[in-house]
Amino acid sequence: MARHFDLICIGGGSGGIAAARRAANYGARCAVVEQGRLGGTCVNVGCVPKKIMWNAAHTAEVIERAADYGFRLQVSGHDWAGLVERREAYIERLNAIYRRNLERSGVELYESHARFIDPHTLELAGERVTAERFIIAVGGHPTTPALPGAELGIDSDGFFALQRRPERVAVVGAGYIAVELSGVLRQLGSRVSLFFRKDYPLRHFDPMIRTAYVEAAQADGIELVSGFVPASLERVADGLCLHAADGRSAGGFEQVIWAVGRDPNTNGLGLEAADVELATDGIVPVDQWQATNQSHIFAIGDVTRVFPLTPVAIAAGRRLADRLWGGQAGRYLPYEMIPSVVFTHPPFGAVGLTEEQARQRYGGDVKIYTTRFVPLELALSEDKRHSAMKLICTGEQERIVGAHLFGSGVDEMLQGFAVAIRMGATKRDFDDTVAIHPTSAEELVTLT
Numbered sequence: 432m433a434r435h436f437d438l439i440c441i442g443g444g445s446g447g448i449a450a451a452r453r454a455a456n457y458g459a460r461c462a463v464v465e466q467g468r469l470g471g472t473c474v475n476v477g478c479v480p481k482k483i484m485w486n487a488a489h490t491a492e493v494i495e496r497a498a499d500y501g502f503r504l505q506v507s508g509h510d511w512a513g514l515v516e517r518r519e520a521y522i523e524r525l526n527a528i529y530r531r532n533l534e535r536s537g538v539e540l541y542e543s544h545a546r547f548i549d550p551h552t553l554e555l556a557g558e559r560v561t562a563e564r565f566i567i568a569v570g571g572h573p574t575t576p577a578l579p580g581a582e583l584g585i586d587s588d589g590f591f592a593l594q595r596r597p598e599r600v601a602v603v604g605a606g607y608i609a610v611e612l613s614g615v616l617r618q619l620g621s622r623v624s625l626f627f628r629k630d631y632p633l634r635h636f637d638p639m640i641r642t643a644y645v646e647a648a649q650a651d652g653i654e655l656v657s658g659f660v661p662a663s664l665e666r667v668a669d670g671l672c673l674h675a676a677d678g679r680s681a682g683g684f685e686q687v688i689w690a691v692g693r694d695p696n697t698n699g700l701g702l703e704a705a706d707v708e709l710a711t712d713g714i715v716p717v718d719q720w721q722a723t724n725q726s727h728i729f730a731i732g733d734v735t736r737v738f739p740l741t742p743v744a745i746a747a748g749r750r751l752a753d754r755l756w757g758g759q760a761g762r763y764l765p766y767e768m769i770p771s772v773v774f775t776h777p778p779f780g781a782v783g784l785t786e787e788q789a790r791q792r793y794g795g796d797v798k799i800y801t802t803r804f805v806p807l808e809l810a811l812s813e814d815k816r817h818s819a820m821k822l823i824c825t826g827e828q829e830r831i832v833g834a835h836l837f838g839s840g841v842d843e844m845l846q847g848f849a850v851a852i853r854m855g856a857t858k859r860d861f862d863d864t865v866a867i868h869p870t871s872a873e874e875l876v877t878l879t
């Protein structure tokens with residue numbers, strides 16, 4: 432007879448593990464089904480290896496600036512393969528920690544592909560399991576564009592598999608992954624060209640922050656190629672050559688990295704057998720309770736494509752468990768005021784509305800405070816790149832509805848400000864907070 436659970440989470444990534452463990456803490460009999468490595472995208476081919484590569488790239492920046500502070504350093508190269516080996520060993524330790532945590536929480540782990548065969552039954556490798564409720568947390572995978580020769584390029588998974596640093600790289604895309612991987616490769620010494628279809632990368636970010644990023648990327652030597660709609664990729668004598676729809680070409684690349692978005696992992700999941708409706712692009716649409724059209728089947732995380740970020744998948748999963756098993760009726764994740772950071776060099780981050788969104792929502796009742804400054808850490812340097820900050824306020828009280836930051840340290844700075852802003856902080860609250868001097872963060876409480 433098939434084993435029966437209160438909850439089965441399909442996918443042992445950020446969302447699935449968080450939801451199952453929280454539900455199990457409330458006493459629910461839970462299982463997680465994972466077809467690959469525990470921890471999912473974030474741990475294995477996302478946030479964690481990316482941040483390790485970013486740390487390496489940031490270290491390269493610090494070494495370069497060390498001379499400004501009187502150090503005479505001789506660095507005899509960078510051991511990319513050694514870094515990758517240590518990074519992967521760390522990830523294996525994380526995989527083991529995730530496994531132990533599931534055991535400790537009493538969550539059963541099935542290491543298999545899962546496929547619905549009816550609305551309450553999953554077929555796994557060699558057995559069937561049933562449940563009262565399911566959470567679809569299958570995440571996504573990198574998109575490869577349907578272009579001739581696209582298979583000659585790699586995606587972000589392929590980037591993490593590289594055993595040596597490519598000398599000359601084309602990155603195609605204009606989102607988080609495109610700018611992050613471009614930055615890492617450039618800081619570690621590759622020649623990088625970033626190709627994007629519109630005028631700017633990061634179209635959805637605040638224009639002031641986007642401009643500051645463009646200036647910094649160009650100062651670092653990243654070639655930004657706008658208006659480039661890729662049409663094909665081919666291998667010629669001197670490497671890979673990218674062709675654009677308008678006839679332009681760019682060649683000589685050792686690697687071409689597609690960073691053009693991610694597709695949900697819903698193929699082969701048998702959602703038709705469970706009568707779960709899919710959107711045309713394969714995402715699972717949900718309501719504010721994370722419910723699909725089937726009242727006992729929920730979906731969280733990247734497969735819903737709503738703010739595809741790790742802490743969002745975790746928060747959605749935990750709140751769902753709080754509501755269904757923790758007696759917290761009414762608990763759900765409102766998808767607003769979600770902070771995020773893009774790990775470029777320097778990084779940038781945002782919480783809340785952009786200026787454009789605020790003007791659409793509040794019309795003329797919007798007040799903007801901005802600053803651009805050279806941070807003290809660059810005072811002794813030739814490198815005079817600017818940090819930039821913008822606060823967006825509304826109403827008589829000047830409630831802060833958006834903050835956009837670019838510059839060294841903002842990755843760690845934003846979280847605390849996000850708490851205050853989510854709680855409804857006003858410009859006056861910021862002004863009344865005594866500054867910490869000398870820091871970049873103090874600029875945010877001294878804006879006029």
Ligand SMILES: Cc1cc2nc3c(=O)[nH]c(=O)nc-3n(C[C@H](O)[C@H](O)[C@H](O)COP(=O)(O)OP(=O)(O)OC[C@H]3O[C@@H](n4cnc5c(N)ncnc54)[C@H](O)[C@@H]3O)c2cc1C
Pocket residue numbers: 441442443444445446447464465466467468469470471472473474476477478479481543544545546568569570571587608696699700731732733734739740741742744
């Ligand atoms: C390069 C990169 C960098 C990123 N950096 C950041 C960052 O800095 N900060 C941040 O917040 N987010 C970042 N993200 C996004 C983050 O990784 C995702 O938002 C997060 O992992 C989504 O969690 P999830 O639980 O929805 O899916 P996932 O973590 O992708 O987990 C889904 C799991 O389901 C499994 N699965 C799929 N189908 C089945 C099936 N049929 N049966 C069994 N198992 C199945 C998969 O193997 C996978 O392990 C990054 C992503 C990438 C690609």
Ligand SMILES: NC(=O)c1ccc[n+]([C@@H]2O[C@H](COP(=O)([O-])OP(=O)(O)OC[C@H]3O[C@@H](n4cnc5c(N)ncnc54)[C@H](O)[C@@H]3O)[C@@H](O)[C@H]2O)c1
Pocket residue numbers: 576603604605606607608609611627628633660661690691692693738739740771772773774
């Ligand atoms: N620091 C972080 O928090 C972080 C880092 C990486 C990824 N992520 C998450 O992962 C998600 C996926 O990242 P992503 O960068 O793959 O996706 P994205 O949606 O951010 O960007 C994809 C980009 O590719 C472009 N594009 C699409 N098709 C194209 C084509 N055929 N040719 C050229 N360009 C094309 C799009 O215009 C877009 O700019 C992000 O939305 C983000 O939520 C977060």
